[in-house]
Amino acid sequence: MGIGTTTLLLLLALAPLGLLAFRLGRGKAIANMAAGISMHSRPQQYGWYSVVWMGMPALGVALAAAVLSLLGVISPARELVLLVSVAVAAIGLAHGLRAIRPEVRARNALDNVVRYLLMGAALISIMTTIAIVLSIVFEAMRFFREVSVWEFVTGTVWAPGDTFLEAAGRGDEVEEGTSFFGSVPLFAGTFMVTAIAMATALPIGLLSAIFMSEYATRAQRSIAKPVLEILAGIPTVVYGFFAAITVTPIVVDIAEFFGLDASYSNILSPGIVMGIMIIPFISSLSDDVINSIPQSLREGAYALGTTHSETIKQVILPAALPGVISAFLLGVSRALGETMIVVMAAGVRPNLTWNPLEDMTTVTVNIVYALTGDQAFDSPMTLAAFALGLVLFTVTLMLNLVSTYLVRRFKQKYD
Amino acid sequence: MQRRLTGSADDPRIRSRYRTESRFKAYTITALFVAFAIILAFFADIITQGYSAFWRSEIQVTLDYNERAERVGQFALQEELREVVSRGAVRSIPLEIRNNPELAGSTREVWVPVYSRVDQYLKGNEELDPELAPIVDRLAEEDRIRNVFNWAFFTSGDSKLPEMAGIFSAAVGSILVLFVTLMFAFPIGVMSAIYLEEFAPDNKLTQLIEVNINNLAAVPSIIFGLLGLAVFINTFGVPRSSALVGGLTLGLMTLPIIIISTRAALRSVPDPIRLGAFAMGCSRWQVVRDHVLPLSLPGILTGTIIGLAQAMGETAPLIIVGMIAYIPDAPTSIFDSATVLPAQVFTWASEPRKAFVEKTGAGIMVLLAILLTLNAAAVFLRRRFERRW
Numbered sequence: 001m002g003i004g005t006t007t008l009l010l011l012l013a014l015a016p017l018g019l020l021a022f023r024l025g026r027g028k029a030i031a032n033m034a035a036g037i038s039m040h041s042r043p044q045q046y047g048w049y050s051v052v053w054m055g056m057p058a059l060g061v062a063l064a065a066a067v068l069s070l071l072g073v074i075s076p077a078r079e080l081v082l083l084v085s086v087a088v089a090a091i092g093l094a095h096g097l098r099a100i101r102p103e104v105r106a107r108n109a110l111d112n113v114v115r116y117l118l119m120g121a122a123l124i125s126i127m128t129t130i131a132i133v134l135s136i137v138f139e140a141m142r143f144f145r146e147v148s149v150w151e152f153v154t155g156t157v158w159a160p161g162d163t164f165l166e167a168a169g170r171g172d173e174v175e176e177g178t179s180f181f182g183s184v185p186l187f188a189g190t191f192m193v194t195a196i197a198m199a200t201a202l203p204i205g206l207l208s209a210i211f212m213s214e215y216a217t218r219a220q221r222s223i224a225k226p227v228l229e230i231l232a233g234i235p236t237v238v239y240g241f242f243a244a245i246t247v248t249p250i251v252v253d254i255a256e257f258f259g260l261d262a263s264y265s266n267i268l269s270p271g272i273v274m275g276i277m278i279i280p281f282i283s284s285l286s287d288d289v290i291n292s293i294p295q296s297l298r299e300g301a302y303a304l305g306t307t308h309s310e311t312i313k314q315v316i317l318p319a320a321l322p323g324v325i326s327a328f329l330l331g332v333s334r335a336l337g338e339t340m341i342v343v344m345a346a347g348v349r350p351n352l353t354w355n356p357l358e359d360m361t362t363v364t365v366n367i368v369y370a371l372t373g374d375q376a377f378d379s380p381m382t383l384a385a386f387a388l389g390l391v392l393f394t395v396t397l398m399l400n401l402v403s404t405y406l407v408r409r410f411k412q413k414y415d
Numbered sequence: 416m417q418r419r420l421t422g423s424a425d426d427p428r429i430r431s432r433y434r435t436e437s438r439f440k441a442y443t444i445t446a447l448f449v450a451f452a453i454i455l456a457f458f459a460d461i462i463t464q465g466y467s468a469f470w471r472s473e474i475q476v477t478l479d480y481n482e483r484a485e486r487v488g489q490f491a492l493q494e495e496l497r498e499v500v501s502r503g504a505v506r507s508i509p510l511e512i513r514n515n516p517e518l519a520g521s522t523r524e525v526w527v528p529v530y531s532r533v534d535q536y537l538k539g540n541e542e543l544d545p546e547l548a549p550i551v552d553r554l555a556e557e558d559r560i561r562n563v564f565n566w567a568f569f570t571s572g573d574s575k576l577p578e579m580a581g582i583f584s585a586a587v588g589s590i591l592v593l594f595v596t597l598m599f600a601f602p603i604g605v606m607s608a609i610y611l612e613e614f615a616p617d618n619k620l621t622q623l624i625e626v627n628i629n630n631l632a633a634v635p636s637i638i639f640g641l642l643g644l645a646v647f648i649n650t651f652g653v654p655r656s657s658a659l660v661g662g663l664t665l666g667l668m669t670l671p672i673i674i675i676s677t678r679a680a681l682r683s684v685p686d687p688i689r690l691g692a693f694a695m696g697c698s699r700w701q702v703v704r705d706h707v708l709p710l711s712l713p714g715i716l717t718g719t720i721i722g723l724a725q726a727m728g729e730t731a732p733l734i735i736v737g738m739i740a741y742i743p744d745a746p747t748s749i750f751d752s753a754t755v756l757p758a759q760v761f762t763w764a765s766e767p768r769k770a771f772v773e774k775t776g777a778g779i780m781v782l783l784a785i786l787l788t789l790n791a792a793a794v795f796l797r798r799r800f801e802r803r804w
Contacts, residue, residue: 049719073478098573108698113697115610115700117606121602121607122624124607125607128631128642129627131646132638134598135646136642139645206448207443207445207447208441208446211443211447215440227432227451230454231450231454234457234783235729235730235783237726237757238783239462241775242457242461245464245772276453282451287448307433307436309436309439326720333635337638338634338635339731340730340731343731344761344764344765364479364635364637368735371735372739376475385641386641388643392637393635396633396635397630397634399628
C-alpha cells in the first residue's frame with residue numbers, strides 16, 4: 001500500500017466519522033437546550049468541537065507514524081497505522097461527545113484550535129527557508145570536504161569534466177588533478193551579464209519612470225504603465241529563445257560590420273535581453289518612489305525658479321535616490337539568479353575575459369548543466385552545483401535585505 | 416542702452432536652460448519609446464517565427480496495404496512518395512493491419528502529413544534536396560498537396576518527428592503541476608496570511624515570519640529547484656520528473672506571492688467591519704470567516720491568479736527536478752513523468768532542426784496567450800470587484 005493510498009483511505013474513513021461527530025455533537029447540544037439547560041456556545045460550535053476531538057488525535061497519530069518512519073526510528077505497517085488512527089478517532093469522538101456540557105466553552109476552544117492551525121501554516125514559510133539553507137549548506141559542505149574553499153573562491157580554472165568517471169566507479173582512471181573547481185570564471189560571467197543587463201535596464205527604466213511620473217498625462221500613464229508591465233509577465237524561457245534566435249545573430253552582424261569578431265554564444269545578447277526583462281522592475285519601483293515624494297518639494301523648487309528638468313535632477317532624484325538604489329539592487333538580484341536566458345543564449349565554456357563579444361558562462365548555467373546530466377547525486381560536479389547555489393542564495397539574500405532596508409528608510413523619511 | 420532683464424525669454428542663459436529642459440524631456444520620451452519598440456519587435460519576432468507552425472502541409476496518397484506493408488509501413492506508399500510523406504504517418508500501418516486483418520490487400524486514399532523538411536520547403540523556410548524538390552513541386556501543381564490548420568499541434572504530444580510534435584502532453588503536464596501548486600500553496604498561503612494579519616501578536620516570531628516571507632519572494636527560482644531536488648526527491652523520495660515534485664517546488668515558490676497579496680487584500684478591509692462584528696459578539700474566527708474573508712476574496716483570488724501565472728511560466732526549477740523528460744504521451748497522474756509548456760519550449764529550442772524553430776515559436780505563442788489571459792482575468796477581477804471604502 002503506497003503512502004498516497006494510505007492517506008486517501010485515512011481521509012475516506014475520517015470524513016464520515018467527522019460528519020457523524022458534527023451531527024451528534026450538535027444534536028446533543030440542541031437536546032440539552034431543549035431540556036432548558038443554558039449552553040455556553042451555539043449548537044454547531046459543539047458540533048465542530050466534537051469534530052476536532054475526533055479528528056485531531058487521529059491525524060496526529062498518523063502524522064507521528066509518518067514522521068517516525070521517515071526518520072527511520074520505527075516503520076510500522078501502513079495498515080496498522082490506519083487501524084490505530086481510526087480507533088483513536090472513535091475514542092476521540094466518544095470523549096468529545098461526553099465533554100459536551102453547558103459550561104464547556106466550545107467557541108473559545110475552536111478559536112484556539114483555528115489560531116494554532118493558522119500559525120502552523122505560517123510557520124511553513126520559515127520551515128521553507130530553513131530547508132533551503134539546510135539542504136544547500138549540507139550538500140555544499142560535502143563538496144567543500146573534497147575541494148578546498150580557497151580553491152573554489154580563488155581558482156580561475158573550472159573544469160569539472162572528468163568527475164563523471166569517478167561517479168561511474170572508474171575513479172582510478174582519473175589522473176590526479178584533472179578536475180578543477182575554481183569558480184572565478186563563472187562569477188566573472190555572472191557579473192558581466194549582470195552589468196550589461198543593468199546598463200540596459202537602468203537608463204531605460206529610470207527615464208521611463210521619470211516620464212510616467214513627471215511628464216505624462218493621466219491617460220498616457222494609464223497606457224504606458226501596463227504596457228511596460230507586460231514585459232514582467234513574459235516567461236524567461238521566451239526571453240531565452242528571443243536572445244538566442246534573434247538578438248545573437250543581430251549582435252554578431254553588427255560586430256562584423258565594425259570588423260569585430262563575435263561568438264554565437266556571446267555574453268552581450270543575453271545581457272541585453274536580461275536588461276529588457278528587468279526594465280519593468282526598475283520602472284515601476286522608481287515610478288512608485290518618485291510619486292511618493294511630497295508635492296511640497298516640487299513646489300519649493302518651482303518657487304525658486306527652476307525648470308521642470310532641473311527640479312527633477314536636483315530635487316526629485318536626490319530625494320528618490322534610496323528608492324532608486326533599492327530598485328537597482330532588486331534588479332541586480334534578479335539578474336544574478338536569472339537562469340533560462342543564459343542557459344539558452346550564453347556559452348558553456350568558462351572564460352575569463354573583459355570582452356562581451358566572447359562567450360562566457362555563468363553560475364546558473366553551470367548549476368543547470370551539473371544537475372541535468374546523468375550524474376550520480378553525490379558526484380563532486382553535482383555537489384558543486386549546491387556550492388554555487390549557496391553563494392547565489394547568500395548574495396541575493398543580502399541584496400534583498402539591503403534593498404528592503406533602504407525602502408523602509410525612504411518611507412520613514414516622507415510618510 | 417537699456418539692460419535686458421535677467422530671466423526674460425531671450426536671455427541666452429534662460430534659452431539654454433529651456434533647451435536643456437526640452438532635451439531632458441525628449442530623453443525620457445525616447446526611453447519609453449525604446450521600451451515600446453522592444454515590446455513590439457519582440458511580439459512581431461515571436462509571431463513571425465511561430466505562426467507557420469499552426470498550418471501544415473498534407474499530401475493525398477493511396478495507401479496500399481500489401482504484404483510488405485505488414486512489416487514496414489513505408490511500403491504502403493508509392494516509391495517516389497516515401498521520402499515525401501512523414502514517417503510518423505505510416506508508422507502504425509503494420510499494427511493497423513494486424514488489428515484489422517481484412518484491411519490486407521485493400522487500398523485507401525487518404526490525406527497524410529508530409530515530412531518536416533518538405534513542409535519547411537513548402538513554407539519557404541528551407542531548401543530541399545535537389546532530387547526531392549521537383550517531385551514536391553509536381554505534387555503541389557497536381558493539387559495533391561494542401562495546407563490545412565494543424566490541429567495535431569494541439570492534440571498530440573512531443574515527438575522526435577517535428578511534423579508530429581504537439582503541445583498536448585506538455586499542456587496536460589502544466590495543468591497537473593498547477594493543480595498541485597494550487598492545492599499546496601493556496602490553503603497554506605491564505606491561512607498564513609490570515610494568521611499574520613488577523614491573529615498574530617506583534618512579537619519577535621511574527622516579525623521573523625514577515626521578514627522571511629518577503630525574502631522568500633525574492634529568492635532566485637533556481638534555488639527552489641535545488642531545494643526540491645534535495646528535499647522532495649532525495650529526502651522524501653518523491654518520483655523525479657513527476658508533476659507532484661514540480662508542483663510542490665513551484666508551490667513553495669508561489670507561497671510568498673499568495674501570502675503577500677492575501678495580506679494586502681485582508682488589510683484593505685476597513686476596521687469598522689471587524690469592530691462591528693466583534694460588537695455583535697462574534698469570536699475572532701467568526702469575524703474573519705463571516706466578514707473579512709468574503710470581502711477580501713476578490714483580492715485573494717487576483718493574487719492567486721498572478722502567482723499561478725508566474726508559476727506557469729517558470730522553467731528553471733522544473734529543469735532541476737527533472738521535468739524536461741521526453742514525454743510523447745500525456746501523463747495520467749501526478750506521479751507520472753511529465754513536462755510543462757515552458758520546458759517543452761526549452762526542449763524544442765535546443766533542437767537544431769529548422770522545423771523545431773517554428774514549433775518553439777508556436778509553443779511560445781500558446782504559452783503567452785494563456786499567461787496574458789490569466790493576467791487579464793486578474794486585472795478584470797480587480798477592476799470588477801474592487802471596493803473603495
